[in-house]
Amino acid sequence: MTELLEPRAMGQGLVRRDGVAKVRGTATYAFETPAERPAHCALVQATVARGRVTAIDTAAAEALDGVLAVVTVFTAERLASVEDAELAALQTAEVAFRGQVVGLVLAETSETAREAADLVEVTYDEQPHDSELRADRDDLYTPEKVNPGFETDTAEGDVAAAMATAHATVDHTYSTATYHNNPLEPHATTALWDPAGDGFLTLWDSTQGVHPSRATVCQVLGLPQDHVQVVAPHVGGGFGSKGTPHVNVVLAAMAARVLPGRAVKLALTRQQMFSLAGYRTPTIQHVQVAADAEGRLSAIAIDVVEQTSKVKEFAEQTGVPTRMMYASPNRRTTHRLAALDLPVNSWMRAPGECPGMFGPEVALDELAHDLGIDPVELRIRNEPEVDPETGKPWSSRHLVECLREGAERFGWTGRDPRPGVRREGGWLVGTGVASSVYPTMRMADSTALIRFEAGRYAVEIGAADIGTGTWTTLPQIAADALDVPVDDVEVRIGDTRYPIASVAGGSSGLNTWGSAVVEAARAFRGEYGTDPADGDEMETGVDQAAQDEDHAAYAFGAQFVEARVDADTGEIRVPRHLGVFAAGRIVNPRTARSQFVGAMTMGLSMALHENSLLDPRSGHVVNHDLAEYHISVNADVGDLQAHWLDEHDPWVNAMGTKGIGEIGITGAAAAVANAVWHATGVRVRDLPITLDALLPSLP
């Protein structure tokens, strides 16, 4: 147990420190890094889904005025490590997916670079490809682990026996679509290779973690860590897609080495982000639930089928939340993968929990209806006293309180459970609920340095602000740890010149970096007391992952949605959406609220709008831009509210924070689906819910 830091600056809704620069547009993102006469890089991508490049004719491209270099799979430098096939840029003539990079062009201007890339003539020996996910494929396989290291399958008791004897059962297949992270800032890098001595590479990169990014780049290029600097003061969103370096970073570094001493700029186009920057696998979820007449679960099971790229395995942990969410003596979770000739899928906001809180949370709604039990009450009746998976006590778990407070705020009480019976004007009206969950993650390896400088405290750590508010919240933690006013603290982040920091991922950023800052502050005070001399400094690391092992630590929440469906057209609107979360201490209510509502909106977007449509004939996402890949816009969002409980958890870390970037997207789509069912009586089990699924059966 840690002694929780007393909140003074923490808990205040301070305005973002980078706010003025952002509302003026003067905050500098990776591509915008000022550089003398930068060269522009454009990519040549494979137009077949599988095969082999037999020839590349670069003559026309090279003849173009302003072209500086053309590099192809046949001419590129050999990389030190090709272990990670996604990052082995231009190392093989084999094409593993459509859109794979087979060449790059460097030119004086971006216009010339793109024209030259178009002029590069690639000849392929095309081979048949396989890009269709189906649950009935006979070649599904069992991965060794699921992301980031969970057991692939778990089983306890006998689900089949419980299903056979239960008072009520639900047994259905649910599915979620393919989603692309699509941060608004496309992945971009400004790269500079200084050839002096053994060479030094600087990457101004759009990344969720400068140190993890540097480590990967060093490994791939065979460079020592002290010969590479990664800088990312501002990042235009990531949602997981900038959490691990993708091939664009390696390409930018290789391009820079072609033009020593000259900065090179490489930004993916929006279209390229659909094949090169990761995505969330579609999932097919077979869910089984069994219960007695009072709604007490006797079994819960989820069998997941999803996909991975043949190039690199990524097994999304979709079944994992079912292992711990509700009490049930019989339980089973499995994951099976189809390996396809497709781009590499990877992290997207709440991998596992996000899709995994769809099927089961809709199944519970179906069970509640079958049993005539209120869906809020059904969840409360299945509250586990300890973590069902590990038997460990909870560090804190306030799901029931979230459900109760949410029901109260939303006006749930007295809800008519019958579906498809409320009409207001031409609208069918309904409400739905679902739970949210996200594990409190702990990362190893974060170190903070605190220095007393000119009467103020400078805190240095290579942390990231991807919109989460780190520039503002880390000073709040430091101020409380040092017991000084927050204005006396200056934080420096987003650069590998500062001490090592973990990735802004798994909602673990502030948990981990904040812990390092608290450790450093305590050590600083221990060494120098409250009256330090100018220049006194202390650098202290924390292995947050090695902290408390005895508790199951999760944040919980409950989301309530009102859906309206046009009785004639099937158009779906969500005028009200309310979430209540128990996510530990909230460091800054202003920025925290933005994270909650942002993630809830992304959940709404997943429920109704987002859908990457893969054409299995071409292995290509056909709607690969923002006109065709729909995300929720301003007019799609109504009265959307996020609230939270004042939760004190002494087990998670010195601040008592649990991480809030991802929980809001979990359960949101299920709450929408449940509300749409309540409005119409039509149960849609496949996302996104579109009007064509409703129209044939509207009352």
Added chain:
Amino acid sequence: MDAEISLRVDGQAHRLTVDTRTTLLDAMRERLGVTSPKKGCDHGQCGACTVLLDGERQLPCLALAVAHDGAEITTADGLAPPGELHPVQQAFLDQDAFQCGYCTPGQVCSAVAVLDEVARGWPSHASTDLTADPELDHDEVSERMSGNLCRCAAYVNIVPAVQQAGGRS
């Protein structure tokens, strides 16, 4: 083919040579170093590049620079002198109407234009009466701001920010 043009960006005059294929957005970002307008899609689909072009909100990623010789452009950075903020910018700060900030300069420029369009009595798809003066209610604002995508989804804060700047709290 190259062409020489003049642009006034945020009050500053520039004479520059552009490729005839250069968009107004790339002319600013890659030739002039004016990076307040962001590039989110380059296809007129996201609104991140929104600027005020001769007083109206426009998408410079969809405009060729050579076709705008002599244009007067205001970016989010030109809405107020250094050290000061335009009321819309202040409202975005007050309401935390952004997270990563990448859509924000475009949102801000759009919001400035929205307030102007409303003041001029222009109706929108959300207006119930096409001849009455539009109110800055939620539906009017969210409709008019829907050409600016925000993947961080700060929408519920953007609407009150625009209302605040428009004098309706």
